[in-house]
Amino acid sequence: MFTTRPTLRGTFGMVSSTHWLASQSAMAVLEEGGNAFDAAVAAGFVLHVVEPHLNGPAGEVPVVLAPAGRPVRVLCGQGPAPAGATIAHYRSLGLDLVPGTGPLAAAVPGAFDAWMLLLRDHGTRTLAEVLRYAVDHAENGHPPVERIAGTVETVRALFENEWTSSADVYLPGGRPPAPGRLLRNPALARTWRRLIDEATAAAGDDRTGQIEEARRVWREGFVAEALVRQAGRPTMDTSGARHTGTLSAADLAGWSAGYEDPVTYDRDGWTVCKAGGWSQGPVLLQQLALLPDELPPYGSADYVHLLVEGCKLAMADREAWYGDAADVPLDTLLSGPYNAGRRALVGETASYELRPGSPGGRPPRLSDHAMAVARRRAGTGAPACPTGAGAGEPTVALDGTTRGDTCLIDVVDRWGNMVAATPSGGWLQSNPVVPELGFPLGTRLQMAWLDPGLPNSLTPGRRPRTTLTPSLALRDGVPVMAFGTPGGDQQDQWQLHFLLGVTHGGLDLQAAIDAPGWHNDSFPGSFHPRGMRPGGLTVESRMDPAVVEDLRRRGHDVTVGGPWTEGRLCAVARDPRTGILSAAADPRGMQGYAVGR
8 A cells, every 4th residue: 555654663762743843852862761751751842842733731631651561551631620610600601611712711731740740650861851852942943833823823813912922922023933934932941941940959869859849830839820820810712701710729739640540442352542431532442342343345435434333323422421520331331232232223324313322221411502503403414513624623713713733642662661642732722821931721621511410511620521532552462552643523533543454454554544534523522612513524535436425325424625634643563572663653734753763
């Protein structure tokens, strides 16, 4: 099969990320003797600088990690709703949905503390050693990718008229970032330098002590003070009004990232590991559980139809059963009997219904908004969200409504350590830049519903359900592959196609990434304004026209997008028999690269 790039192979270390500067920074850490976890942390902080339209330090990052010879773990870098973020408070403001921007949408920031725990518990480098690459790019500048300029232009009026601290960073002299000019963020560089200085002054040469002091400064020191001040500033958001947020000093001081066991599913000797039901992660596992023993030919119309219809059922269950505000019945959702019954719902034609299941006989319940949208859109063919490639999280809507995007880092080292991380949130279009810090608050609370009694209801101290969903796969019980993609609701659709390309299609990493992709929108979107498009299926124009026609004959409302628009996958792998490492990155987006030797 034709591929845009070779799958890289070597024995020393491999990195794949959504930006070449992050990949190269991670590789530099490996070359200097650091391990995969040191490299991932360094790359994560670089991504905060070079992909500010996609993520930031006050966003989130779930991590799936496999330390050599030890069990796979999930590190949760998703902060919860603040204590004051009650449904009653938002309803008192006349809101039916959490705004897509502004401080009302800000959860407790999670990314920074998660990076620090990963470095403390599994890394070997010091705080200064992993931050030096991000500091250099923020202080001395980096050539920005074109998409930063496009994002800034979309929110130019908002920045110039309302979010002036953001204009100071991203519209200096009234000009947006451009690839031919260096983009600097001196305030961010000063933040990290001050953090390093304060941590070193308090802990001396004690590496662990420095990291712990950095965590304290973030939660209780100058960083926390600036974040709380920003949350209290009236800010224009997507509701069209100015609101203050609910984030408090107590919220910041009282939360820490933490570890948990992954949720897993076994198929044909492969075990896929994901974050729990507070995330979208189990959707990939449910899709695997819904597959029959024998699959249609890879890439055929039968194959695409089967995957799309299974995705609709898994996503319907996500809407009814996933969230941190209630127990998620994952054992039943992944069980054989439950999925045998659900599998029988997949017919010869496309479904336009939202059909959650009833695990254990419990009746499903959806948000009032989701039910209203589903009733309004079912059978009409009218799009309730942007159609075409990249609809959902990866785009900024034409009306200026912002959805942000996500980044991805995968690393494997010569010792067999493996990690996948999906940093996101806190992007430049989420909230105004905190002037003292150089980065904004996040907006992950927009994913929670303002209806009581749902698994994903807005609840103080509980995590909003996130779309962030890195993956790690084992073969016969041994970690062999870490992978993931940006893309909001599309992430586990694109990852399933990639995974089956490797396990079912016989493709190597790059070929599985390059294969023509698709996504469907037949469920409520996770991002404001929470639209859906029943029966909607977007495919790349490289898909076989005969397959496209067959899908239309089956009733799918097919939109043909651009040739390279469905996915931004990254992957690394290790063959435990030979020790050979491999890596690949998606050409889509024109900025993700793999590097290694």
